[in-house]
Amino acid sequence: MANKPSIPKGTRDFGPVEMAKRNYIFNTIRSVYELYGFQQIETPAQETLQTLMGKYGEEGDKLLFKILNSGDYLSKIEDSELTERNTLRLASKICEKGLRYDLTVPFARYVVMHREELQLPFKRYQVQPVWRADRPQKGRYREFYQFDGDVVGSDSLLNEVELMQIVDTVFTRFGVRVQIKINNRKILTGIAEVIGAADKIVDITVAIDKLDKIGIDNVNAELREVGLSEEQIQKLQPIIMLEGSNEQKLATIAEVLKESETGLKGVEETKYILGFLTTLNNEIQLDLTLARGLSYYTGAIFEVKALDTPMGSISGGGRYDNLTGIFGMPGLSGVGISFGVDRIYDVLNALDLYPKDSLNTTQVLFINFGEKETAYCLPIINKVREEGIRAEIYPDGAKMKKQMSYANAKQIPFVVLAGDNEIAAGKVTLKNMETGEQQLVTPEELISALQ
Secondary structure, eight states, X not given: OOOXXXXXXXXXXXXXXXXXXXXXXXXXXXXXXXXXXXXXXXXXXXXEHHHHTTSSHHHHHHTOOEEEOSSOTTTTOOHHHHHHTOHHHHHHHHEEEEEOSOSHHHHHHHHHHTGGGOOSSEEEEEEEEEEOOOOOXXXXXXXXXXXXXEEESOOOTHHHHHHHHHHHHHHHHHTOOEEXXXXXXXXXXXXXXXXXXXXXXXXXXXXXXXXXXXXXXXXXXXXXXXXXXXXXXXXXXXXXXXXXXXXXXXXXXXXXXXTOHHHHHHHHHHHHHHHTOTTOSSEXXXXXXXXXXXXXXOSEEEEEEESSSOOSOSEEEEEETTTGGGGTOTTOOEEEEEEEHHHHHHHHHHHTOOOGGGGOOOSEEEOOOOHHHHHHHHHHHHHHHHTTOOXXXXXXXXXXXXXXXXXXXXXXXXXXXXXXXXXHHTOEEXXXXXXXXXXXXXHHHHHHHHO
């Protein structure tokens, strides 16, 4: 007996209903991006490891899916290298490509390669799958879609303001209450400076970014492991646990960072952005523990969480001034956000927020009574479809019960029947599958009723 087929852990199949829901998500986000002048691009699923490695920090590099070279990839490997079992060194010789980890680094590569074709500032959106060799769990997958929007070629903080307005508009349209968290990597850098640990900024941000997941005690343990003294860790505590309104937090942290030029610049940037976002439908909160582990952020950073159902981050992003410099184009600033489509899908499912008309089910099924009746119905179906009404005819002359069961299984709300009497009258019978009500109508009346 053949083994039952399966799919890799951390991946999912999506049937017709799921895809209708996902397309509702895609179309909603796409329409908001386009309102703000963003244009769509796509990049390959695989990139060279030279493009990917070193862009996500040490932890991110470990989560890259690497692709074995084609052909005899072991032909140039010595036996001694195999017996040494140094995985990283072997991978560097037998893998030249990897699956993209996110959409931002491939976008930076795209900008550098196509610089002469682009009108700056360039506003792009992109919706494609990404892959991470992470441990699968609720809300965390190895293959998942991101929906990114980025602006490159502009230093203006108005880009940050608009991106937060996009986030607010998207989740307002979804009907999901969210909390938008904002911080600034310059503030975090300033904090590292004032506690005398400027060289530990990456280690500090990686550790405090885990506060929600592992708690303050474990964060402090990680800080000790990376070499911070007890005095430095104690100086961090009131900053990490800072409370109050956004204005109060900014005033307090400005006082703490008064000796740090970089830190004060981060405070001013944050104050500017928040000043334009007072009319959002959703809450926006300054959170000094927000670090976003990706090492390429240099300015404002954002994260979004749903308020009414437990879920990790469902959107996030930030400013990355130096990313394209890695690919030979220094000085080109960028800022972007990413919507976690798979998590948003789970949130909308949990809160039952999909509009009925978003499921795109067939609106009307024409019953097949035979060749003569089908010949009569086909021109009517064409007229119905021309009016944008989703219609189908049962392909086989099966028993009525089977055709009606098909309509019920697909939750088709209306059925059309056309036998000898209807054909003689130039009409059809329209049946409401929910109420059982039937009416004899002309093709024109049918279209009006269905619309």
